[in-house]
Amino acid sequence: MDDDFIIRTRGFSKSYQADTPVLSDLDIDIRPRERIALIGANGTGKSTLLKCLIGLLPGSGGNVTALGETFSGSPTKTQLRRIRLQIGFVFQHHGLVRQLSVLSNVTHGMLGYPGSWRAAVQMLAPSEWRIRAMQALSEVNLEAKAMDRADTLSGGQRQRVAIARALIRRPRLMIADEPAASLDPAAGRDVMTLFSKLASDHGITLLFTSHDMEHAIGYSDRIIALKRGKLHFDLPAPQVSEAMLTEVFDG
Amino acid sequence: MVERALPRRTANLSAGGFTIVVAVAAVIIVSAGDVAPSVQRLADGFPRLANLVERMMPPNTDPAFLTRISWRILETFQIALVGTAIGLIISLPVAWLAARGVTPLGTFGYVFKALVSLFRTVPDLVWALLFVAAVGLGAVAGTLTIIVDTIGFCGRFFAEAMEDADKQSQEALAAQGANRFSVLCSAVIPDAMPSMINTGLFALEMAVRSSVVLGLVGAGGIGQELKVAFDLFQYQNASAIILAIFVIVLVMEFVTDRLRAMIQ
Numbered sequence: 001m002d003d004d005f006i007i008r009t010r011g012f013s014k015s016y017q018a019d020t021p022v023l024s025d026l027d028i029d030i031r032p033r034e035r036i037a038l039i040g041a042n043g044t045g046k047s048t049l050l051k052c053l054i055g056l057l058p059g060s061g062g063n064v065t066a067l068g069e070t071f072s073g074s075p076t077k078t079q080l081r082r083i084r085l086q087i088g089f090v091f092q093h094h095g096l097v098r099q100l101s102v103l104s105n106v107t108h109g110m111l112g113y114p115g116s117w118r119a120a121v122q123m124l125a126p127s128e129w130r131i132r133a134m135q136a137l138s139e140v141n142l143e144a145k146a147m148d149r150a151d152t153l154s155g156g157q158r159q160r161v162a163i164a165r166a167l168i169r170r171p172r173l174m175i176a177d178e179p180a181a182s183l184d185p186a187a188g189r190d191v192m193t194l195f196s197k198l199a200s201d202h203g204i205t206l207l208f209t210s211h212d213m214e215h216a217i218g219y220s221d222r223i224i225a226l227k228r229g230k231l232h233f234d235l236p237a238p239q240v241s242e243a244m245l246t247e248v249f250d251g
Numbered sequence: 252m253v254e255r256a257l258p259r260r261t262a263n264l265s266a267g268g269f270t271i272v273v274a275v276a277a278v279i280i281v282s283a284g285d286v287a288p289s290v291q292r293l294a295d296g297f298p299r300l301a302n303l304v305e306r307m308m309p310p311n312t313d314p315a316f317l318t319r320i321s322w323r324i325l326e327t328f329q330i331a332l333v334g335t336a337i338g339l340i341i342s343l344p345v346a347w348l349a350a351r352g353v354t355p356l357g358t359f360g361y362v363f364k365a366l367v368s369l370f371r372t373v374p375d376l377v378w379a380l381l382f383v384a385a386v387g388l389g390a391v392a393g394t395l396t397i398i399v400d401t402i403g404f405c406g407r408f409f410a411e412a413m414e415d416a417d418k419q420s421q422e423a424l425a426a427q428g429a430n431r432f433s434v435l436c437s438a439v440i441p442d443a444m445p446s447m448i449n450t451g452l453f454a455l456e457m458a459v460r461s462s463v464v465l466g467l468v469g470a471g472g473i474g475q476e477l478k479v480a481f482d483l484f485q486y487q488n489a490s491a492i493i494l495a496i497f498v499i500v501l502v503m504e505f506v507t508d509r510l511r512a513m514i515q
Contacts (some may be wrong), residue, residue: 099444108437111428
């Protein structure tokens, strides 16, 4: 059961105010090891959907099964904790703590686990976590920068540290909201390539949103397109043409 | 000649505004008549002041006296250092509870904001009087005063530094399930640290300055000697003590400036 899908929604809908649904009637299946691009024009509810799928925002109708936990509306606290422990998050803004070392920022990935206050700075972290952090850093090729301060890195390097911070959790699902949107094109491609590689190396399911056609087609197995809060299409990446993407991005 | 419409020389002042200006000026002039030194007073006072300075010279350099005030100076520093250290430690949790958007208490955080304001707005000499009454004469009352002073100052500025800390890292960590305390230790405090160190050094400077005068109300330190010297008309002792205080404050400012430069 659990291995059939990472996320499944049936008739899912979400509205912030009654009668004005942001998302309506979504049936989405995400299976293990898939790389999914979620696309749509600004304001179509991509970020809202990402948050709803993992229980960070309550849904308004239908139900969601995420990483083995089924809920309609909000998940219970226990469910939410179980879900979060299996997810790595990467956002458009890296969200690193600028004053701290790269290594400390990576150990922050352990926050949320029991006894995790020790992950606040690498100095206090248990050896096992420091080892895991160094392993994660070597996966993103930044081992040499471990003791540099986060604010001395370039934009692309910072995003790679953010990826290492997600990776240290050994997640089953990696969620990335516009991970390349604030990077220059070359750094953006590097980051997307790294995501793809890590996902296949570690068998991680990847769910990312993007505004970039090249990224959506080039780094995903399947593209889910939203239009005005409804499912517009859900197709394997090779079957999606540029014309179809342009239509989606233009709303 | 072409007539040009020139802008007015004066800004528009409404009737109400004009009334307020006149009223404020009147209050200042009347008050000055009550409390400002008159020319006559100054003329009378100046020779007396000159006479006082003359009696202060030369400052007392008797070794026994110098040894005694050295111990008092040491005590002054001890009051300032220990008071600031304890005050800083207490300020951290207080600031956390008071900082808007960071506090785990929500709206109740204002209780701590108000407490910090109370500590800050009551002058240090008043706190010293209270503590002397409570724990008796001596350095302990002085240290307690400096602790309260430091919480009043650092509690406010630590809270502001925490409120200004980068939100994006806090949100990123909260999304993955970090609780408020973890977010505080891993993101808020590291981000606020440079500003908090700066505040802490200012607090130390202020503590030295106020520990010097706390003795005037009997709360230990060099000020106590100054009060005794004036009370017993030992003006040469007083001048030596005033010079010593001047040196203490100078040294303190020099040291904290260097520390600040080192950290940045």
